[in-house]
């Protein structure tokens with residue numbers, strides 16, 4: 001099974017279905033995020049589940065424990081393979097998120113967005129070392145009982161060393177010399193896997209390619 005989850009960041013359900021149909025033999029699953037969910041809701045998720053590929057529902061929930069727990073309960077019928085919350089929501093929120101999720105759903109905690117760097121951390125009053133921030137939040141996530149974390153390929157090796165059986169999601173991956181866009185902590189798909197990623201999230205390098213099927217195949221060939 002390919003470790004690539006393709007991020008279908010579009011509000012257009014038909015477009016999402018069309019890309020999924022083209023790349024389905026070269027990816028291990030589909031990631032649906034806020035843009036898709038805001039536009040298509042639960043109905044859209046059900047439609048995408050008909051592709052037969054596992055669904056990663058990336059809503060990055062971040063609120064008080066009661067609200068996050070109840071939101072996840074409301075999502076239970078969707079039974080996603082993977083669901084995201086923000087680690088910085090704190091221990092009680094992470095515990096309630098895991099308790100509310102269906103048994104088969106991996107709850108993963110976003111540590112530090114791959115679109116941020118050290119100066120962004122400083123601007124929100126944190127120590128400007130991404131490595132330190134990710135490892136601290138990985139430890140919080142582990143001890144709160146969730147299944148894993150989301151981090152960049154630059155920190156996954158250290159996080160993995162401290163959490164052997166954790167599940168590590170790495171977005172912000174780019175083929176060598178590809179455009180990085182708004183991402184700041186970027187590595188190649190191959191480097192992320194070698195460093196311990198369990199799955200890779202790839203969006204625009206596949207979805208914006210002239211031939212998404214070929215782009216997915218080419219990335220898969222590097223792994």
Ligand SMILES: O=C(O)c1cc(=O)[nH]c(=O)n1[C@@H]1O[C@H](COP(=O)(O)O)[C@@H](O)[C@H]1O
Nearest residue numbers: 007033112113114150171172201202203204
């Ligand atoms: O949770 C995520 O998936 C995520 C976390 C993170 O730190 N950075 C990040 O880019 N993502 C998601 O991963 C995808 C990356 O898309 P591309 O930059 O187009 O490959 C987007 O859907 C983001 O929402």
